[in-house]
Amino acid sequence: MRVWAFRAVILCAPILLLALAEGILRLIPGTGHPPLVLTLASMEGRALKSTNAIFPQRFFQQRYEGALVAGGRMRAQPYLESDRTARYRVVVVGASTVQGYPHPHRLASPAFLAAMLADGFGSRPVEVFNLGITSIASFAVARAVEAALELHPDALIIYSGHNEFYGIYGMSTSPWATQINYELMSWRLPRLIKSAIDWAGGRPVSSGQLLETMARRGQVGLVDERRQMAVEQLTRNLIAAVNACRQAGVRPILCTLAANEEGFAPAESAAPDSSTAMGRIWWQHVEAAHDRLRDGGQGAATIALQRLDAAAELFDDAAWLSFLRGRALRELRQHRLANLAFARARDLDTMPWRAPSSHNVAIRDVARSLDVDMVDVEAAFLSAAQPARPGWELMADHVHPTVSGQILLARALADFILTPEARKELQTDAEYLTRQGHVPAESVGVDQAMAELLAAAPMDRFNRDQSQHFRQRAADRWNRLSAAEQRGAQRWMSHRDEIPLVLDLADQLYADGYFDAALSHYRAARLEAPFTPRGDLWSAVQLGWCARMTGMPPAAVHDELLQALDRTRFVAQAPGVDPAFISFASGSLHHFLGEPEAALVGLERAFLTEGLRQSFLFSLFPLLAEELVATSRLQDARRYATMAAAATDGGPYFPRLVESLAANHERGL
Structure with missing residues (x-):
């Protein structure tokens, strides 16, 4: 008996040791998966919370095609939570299309959807959360859906299916292996061991290299069993997500x-072997057709179509041939046949970065079989593109919408959620562009990014002409920017990860005296970076200055300044925020809101902090001087003016400003 007990202990010892190690690791903060929601600050029955930018780390924890993939991106989204608020909350889950790539966060479809729903719901508060994560397939989307239920949404929108072949947790041959791997990595000990192995295995690839890394999975032929597996995987994961919601x-x-479909040429294609006689002839026809189509005109299109017909007699199941046929037929105004050719080219693409039509069939089948709501985004884009197929007007690259496409996607969702009566409150696309702060300089960056994408493998074949078009358009748009906008963009390039581009543009426009333009840019910066010291609070202070410099009535910015003042109390609790900056921001906002006592307290405290005084002197001192003179503290104002002059070049600006304010005060102005 003792022998058997001893053997049992020996057998169980490794398991007990592993369990003990796992238990110890669970006691150490930060060793588990990062949570989706963080609580940043709390006061008076409200909490400042935020979605967690590093939440996606749970999906980026294994090697893909021999490379360790860096953590995927998800934008943190702060928000105020209150039990007293009867809000309507929507969560949108997906990959980079949901994220809004390649546009700023405020120009993504969830942001436009939030603006539209706010119009439709009227006085009822609306929140839309963007849980778009770079490059994830439907398995990861379904897990993100499960986590998103923590937000207690009223509706959860799922946009997924483009990344089944080349996305993270995509193109799996075994759903059980995928599930086991994911669950295993939720344990602390396996994650620690895996991290050590990955650290020893070299540096991870960056997000910018992700496309190239995932492309190493190679082509997916027309009869490749992985095509059917992808459909089954998408179906299975959508069903899991729907059931979790219900x-x-x-x-x-x-x-x-x-x-x-109209603009993006297939990334890869089946084709005859160019080393054979038939293959050489086939390629001669296809290349000749491509060259003729570059010439433009119906005559060239007719000749190109003849060459393509000749090639098709040799081999017709080629995505490139079908795509070129679509271009020729479009030039000849044979729209129905052109549309069929472009749709076929998408399905024949053997490197399917775009979901084949079978994925939309699967999504519709799931919606029908589970009796679940479905927004037909594909139909909305097809309708908007008529008589053509969706192309560069609506799509920035192969699957990511342009800003116009983002609005179209948002409108399709809003039309589905809102009642017919509420839909009457929606505004025009141009009005939503203005509200969300669409600025020309950001379009330059988008064009440059798309030019680089289409010029490099695996996207470059038959897309180089479009790459050159984007490059030229970026140059033309750059040349149309004002000198102030160009200087602001150049300055942003030196610290591009620190603040939004639109904020550097706003600061430069303000410095050069373009106060109306600066005001709209500061508003955009607040949308882009809410609850941040620079993007939100500094921009709000500058809104007050812009309103003053343009002669705008204070009521025009009153609500925005009041909102920013409320946010200062929460931002003040964030780690690393300078208390003197909070004093400066709150004092300035109180001043513009006509609250002199609170304004003076904050402004004077900020001024007496040397580092803050040096950084914000020209915005801070005039407001402080006004408050001091108004409260008959002229001697203090003069003393502070001397300090301000000493901090700059010793010039007379600050003393003269005080004397001018004092003279106006004496005259009752």
Whole structure:
């Protein structure tokens, strides 16, 4: 008996040791998966919370095609939570299309959707959360959906299906292996061991190299079993996501997928072997057709179509041939046949970065079989593109919408959620562009990014002409920017990860005296970086200055300044925020809101902090001087003016400003 007990202890010892190690690791903060929601500050029955930018780390924890992939991106989104608020909350889950790539966060479809729903719901507060994560396939999307239920949404929108072949947790041959791997990595000990192995295995690839890394999975032929596996994987994961929502009492909404069919040439294609006689002839026809189409005109298109017909007699199941046929037929105004050719080219693409039509069929089948709501985004884009297929007007690259496409996607969602009566409150696209702060300089960066994408493998074949078009358009748009906008953009390039581009543009426009333009840019910066010291609070202070410099009535910015003042109390609790900056921001906002006592307290405290005084002197001192003179503290104002002059070049600006304010005060002005 003792022998058997001893053997049992020996057998169980490794398991017990592993369990002990796991238990110890669970006691150490930060060793588990990062949570989706963080609480940043609390006061008076409200909490400042935020979605967690490093939440996606749970999906980026293994090697893909021999490379360790760096953590995927998800934008943190702060928000105020209150039990007293009867809000309507929507969560949008997906990959980079949901994220809004390649545009700023405020120009992504969830941001436009929030603006539209706010119009439709009237006085009821609306929140839309963007849980778009770079490059994830539907398995990871379904896990993100499960986590998103923590936000207690009224509706959860799922846009997924483009990344089944080349996305993270995509193109799996075994769903059970995928699930086991994911669950195993939720344990601390396996993650620690895996991290050590990955650290020893070299540096991870960056997000910018992700496309090239995932492309190493190679082509997916037309009869490759992985095509059917991808459909089954998408179906299985959408069903899991829908069921999770329903069990939580949340309304799930599926979406079909839109893609660039008209403009984006297939990344790869089946084709005859060019070393054979037939292959050489086939390629001669196809290359000749491509060259003729570059010439333009119906005559060239007719000749190109003849060469393509000749090639098709040799081999017709080629994505490139079908795409070129679509271009020729479009030039000849044979729209129905052109549309069929472009759709076929998308399905024949053997490197399917765009979801084949079978994925939309699967999404519709899931919606039908589970009786779940579905927004037909594909139909909305097809309707908007008529008589053509979706192309460069609506799509920035192969699957990511332009800003116009983002609005179209948002409008399709809003039309589905809102009642017919509420839809009457929606504004025009141009009005939403203005509200969300669409600025020309950001379009330059988008064009440059798309030019680089289409010029490099695996996207470059038959897309180089479009790459050159983007490069030229970026140059033309740059040349149309004002000198102030160009200087602001150049300055941003030196610290591009620190603040939004639109904020550097706003600062430069203000410095050069373009106060109206600066005001709209500061508003955009607040949307882009809410609850941040520079993007939100500094921009709000500058809104007050812009309103003053343009002669705008204080009521025009009153609500925005009041909102920013409320946010200062929460931002003040964030780690690393300078208390003197909070004093400066709150004092300035109180001043513009006509609250002199609170303004003077904050402004004087900020001025007496040397580092803050040096950084914000020309914005801080005039407001402080006004408050001091108004409260008959002229001697203090003069003393501070001397300090301000000493901090600059010793010039007379600050003393003269005080004397001018004093003279106006004496005259009752």
